[in-house]
Amino acid sequence: MLWRIDFRDKRPIYEQVVSGIEDEIISGLLAPDEPLPSVRSLATDLSINPNTIQKAYRQLEADGYTYSVPGRGSFVKDTEGVKEMKKEDTLRELTALADRARELGVTEEEIQKAIKGDSHK
Amino acid sequence: MLWRIDFRDKRPIYEQVVSGIEDEIISGLLAPDEPLPSVRSLATDLSINPNTIQKAYRQLEADGYTYSVPGRGSFVKDTEGVKEMKKEDTLRELTALADRARELGVTEEEIQKAIKGDSHK
């Protein structure tokens, strides 16, 4: 586990769990058909209630990231389609944000500079 | 008033009021020292509770967008400093979003295309 729950975050815990695991799947750290930690063990590791993990897992399955087998566990799904959707969502966000920046009087040069921000690090 | 409350929005009402007025101030539609609608009249216009408007106005003042004079009303502040902060926030968001896009495998060309999205429409 690379991430932790931030209890000062205003986002609900189950949502932090969802995005934490989403990141692990998208980055390839969790490969397809690999098992996720069990509901109970992850709850223990993160010091939160098992029901909260269950809620996160239910959403991960609903979002197409995982599949569950009662008695066996939860597993990573083939995520190509989901990744494509995520890409398109991100590009749409990018367009909206750039437009909003222009409304604030940000120049094209500033936008370009922000985008190339740490690509050279 | 150019905007309305969206009751299906998951964002709280008072937050929609805050960003609605923020937009009017930033766009220059509400000029510095110009009075905002009164707590009670705006509540009537939007069909919501005056306490909700009061909460929004309290936050607008705390964020540096307005100043209030008991007995007289709420007024638009000089907003140059705030606009500068907003610009920098937006540029930081832009950098983070572009980085996230690259992690998803989005190419530089796709990023550029998204940014120039509707600048030609």
Add this chain to the structure above:
DNA sequence: CTAACCGTATTATTCGTCATAGTACAGTTA
């Protein structure tokens, strides 16, 4: 077989935020 795991479901309770309702007070202004 059985004990120890798995996901899943259900009910109850607690907590905080949002929104509403009602009332009140002091300052401003026509």
Add this chain to the structure above:
DNA sequence: TAACTGTACTATGACGAATAATACGGTTAG
């Protein structure tokens, strides 16, 4: 003086998030 203004306070209802405590059936290793 009457009608505004912002501001403050308490009470209430609704809702989501999180916890707690069980319970059930499927899977699997010893």
